[in-house]
Amino acid sequence: MRGSAGTGKTGIRDRSSPDAGSQHLGQSKNDSQCRLLQAGPRYCPDRRRWRIAAQIRCRLCDSQLDPAEELPYQSGMGNERISRRLSAILAADIVGYSRLMAEDESGTLSALNQHRRDVFAPCVSRNNGRIVKLMGDGALVEFLSVSDAVQCAREIQETMAGQDNPAGIVLRIGVNLGDVILQDDDIFGDGVNVASRLEQLARPGGMCVSYVVQESLGDRLGITFQDGGQVSVKNIDRALRVFHWHPQDASPAPGNAPGPAGARSREPGYSIAVLPLDNMSGDPEQEYFSDGISEDIITDLSKVSGLTVIARNSSFAYKGRSIDLRIVGRELGVTHVLEGSVRRAGQRVRITAQLIDATDGSHVWADRYDRDLTDIFAVQDEVTLEIVKALKVSLSPRERANIADVGTSNIDAHEDYMRMRGFLFFPGMDAEGWRKAVAYGERAIARDPGYADAYGMLALMHLLDFHNHWSGAPSEEAMQKADTLVRRSLELGPDSIWSNNAYAAIARWQGKLDEALQALDTAMATSADYALGWFTRGEIEIAQGKLDDAIEHLERAIRLDPSFRHQFMQFLAMAHFLKGSFETAALFLRERVFLVKDTDIGRAWLASALGHLGEIEEARRIWQEMLEINPSFDIRNRLARLTLADPSHGELVLQGLEKAALIGAA
Structure with missing residues (x-):
């Protein structure tokens, strides 16, 4: 193993093999890294895409970008690349900092350092945030979810309001959800600029959030915001609808909501x-x-x-x-x-x-x-x-x-299990790979007939066959094999993580939603960090109409597996959409379309959200892109697959498309 370089304090990972995953992260095939850095990012007039200076035109406001030239979502290359992503941004500063410094410089600095050490940094850490930078009296923090950012802001302000504060350290906090550009350790862009303007609008000791933050959050944290109306701010070319919160106006925050x-x-x-x-x-x-x-x-x-x-x-x-x-x-x-x-x-x-x-x-x-x-x-x-x-x-x-x-205590059985598991996680799984994986799984259970996890993994392989028809057998036969194997897995390991997660995935497609959730409860009693388990739970809760729960659990899946956010984002957007939060849904769906170039379902839901928002021209453009990707796309057939318990939810999707005249009324 190649260890850390230099003084032993940097931990550089030194590998000789090429970056096999670079194309999945948006790396240009003609290696335009130098030009990307020299040109620098610029924000498009339509406020929805980034471009590289004037050299490349935006795909939404002008002609089509070469996908290889778009700013990648995630760099994976340290400070050699620029990247963009959708983030929740918290901006904070100290009220009257210049006055405090003039009155007692050493005392103010001491109090500020103590606040950052004892209150600010622990709150950020507890809520899965990353302190991007500290700027004298200010701070900029990035979160992967709105709920984490708002909860962090609330904890900071409630803590400060409830303790002695002889130095007079009082914060204003702004929270926004939007596109950010990442370069080296810093973030910038429209999403950051808006957060900074919101912070300036906040009451001392309170927070101010954008409309999309308030809409995205709903009532999940039990926070009541006061509508501040439309506000024009410096260097933002559109009016912002803002919402205010202050601990003096709020009832005591509830304890942590119980999980599943x-x-x-x-x-x-x-x-x-x-x-x-x-x-x-x-x-x-x-x-x-x-x-x-x-x-x-x-x-x-x-x-x-x-x-x-x-x-x-x-x-x-x-x-x-x-x-x-x-x-x-x-x-x-x-x-x-x-x-x-x-x-x-x-x-x-x-x-x-x-x-x-x-x-x-x-x-x-x-x-x-x-x-x-x-x-x-x-x-x-x-x-x-x-x-x-x-x-x-x-x-x-x-x-x-x-x-x-x-x-298992059988080394050979475990090796076969590891080989099978490797195929399960391989993104390019095909019929040949599936057959090899099944052969390893069958050999594992032959070597150890009591190996519960091997039965569970093999059951998942047959669930994949149910979806992809790799064996050539009828779907019903593949599902029956999956069901038989997973039940045997549960008999051998009723508390096994893999057995219960496999059963949940299979039961979901059998329409046994309550049984699937019970299996997930059992698995999570042992391991609460299984991202696909949280995703499956969120997907089921969308079908059941439990939309706030679905949003919470899908956000948790993204925190645990950020590289899979391109998949989780679709369902997170759907949950917001079905709540009627069309602006938030559109924001997430644009991110989905950016990350997954050939998504048809993402474009269909985005077109519907835009129809509801009255952005008809863009809705039609997105719908046309979708038809070019999949000319036979049938939105009603796709909605039927979701098995939505509330018929009005499916109608909501159709209504948005009807408003944009993209489909006829049923």
Whole structure:
């Protein structure tokens, strides 16, 4: 394994293999990085896309951009690339800072530093935020969800209002949701500018939010905003509708809302991303083994309630790439990163691992394990427990037992299971890959007929066949195989994470929504960090019409697996749409269209949202793009697949398209 460079404080990830995932992150095939940086980002007049100076015209206000030249959503290349994304931005400053400094400079600075250390920074950390920069009396913070940003602002202001404040430190806070440009450690753009203007409009000790923030949030946090009407502000070319909140006007904040029944409670604490361990065996065929150990460690760490663990998809997005681990921490929103390597030779295996503090790149813990292959399960347990110990996270007896439970003692069966699991996570899965995965799964359960997780994973493979028809068998036959396997999995491991998550996914498509939710409750009692579990829950809740719950759980899925936000964003937008929050839905759907160039369903829902908003010309342009992608698209057929419990929800989608004259009335 190649370790950190220089003084040992930076944690540079030094890999020799090319960036296999670069095209998925929007990297230009003709390598225009220098031109991107020289030109610099400029915001389009329509306020919905970024372009590169005057060299490239915007796809929405002029001619079509070359997709390779669009600013990528996520850089993955440290400070060598510019990237954009949709973020919630919190801007804060101190009221009367110049006066306070003039009266007592040293006392004011001391009080400010204490406030940042004891109140501001802990609130940001608890709510999954990232402090972008501190500017004298001000601060700029980025969040992946509106609810996190608003909750953070409320906690800060309520804490300040409830304590002695002899130095007179009083904050104004503005919160906005919008596009931002990321370059190096900084963010800028229209989304940031609006947040800064909102902060200036806030009452001392309160917060001011944009319309899209208020609409997106709804009543999920129990906050009542006062409508401030339309306001014109400096350097923003449109009037802003603003909303105000102040702790003096609010009833006491409710305690944390209860999560899904059975879901494990979690105190705010450390968060970690486990990067794929380097395969140092010199044999590419052993890649599955190093990946499998990484995935097992992720699974084990997710059983610890004092840790938030980023999903495998997001961690593995860094596979084979040279990147500063501090940047990984910022991009994934984690406090720590685990990296290492695996070398396998015959029946011997060497695992090296080091835990890095993502805030400064320093080493927290490192070790090397030289063992016989038969001890691999014990080594994985040791790595997990050493990480827990290094972070001083408490571990309950039940959590310790869950970590020790690997589901099998058969090394060969587990290797087959790891090979099968590798195919499940492979984005380019096809019929040939599916057949190989099924063969590995069947061999795993033949080697260990009591291996519950292998049955559950194999059941998911047949669910994929139900959707993709890779075996050539009728859909009903594929679903029956999936059902039989997952029930056997539950018999063998009624509390297994994989068994219950597999059953939830299968039951959802069988129309057994309540049973699916019960299975998710059981899985989350052991691991609350399964992003796809939160996504499945949100998807089911949309069908049931529980839209506020769906939004909360889909936002949690995005926090745990930010690299999959392009998939989760569609359903998050749908939940907002069905609540009637068309402006918020349109914002998320534009992000979806930007991230997934060929999405037909994203464009269809966006066209409907624009129809409701009266933006008819753009709705028609988006609808035409959708028809070019999929000329046979049938919106009514797509709505039927969602099995929406409330018929009016499907009608709402059709009404937006009718308003734009894109479809005829039924």
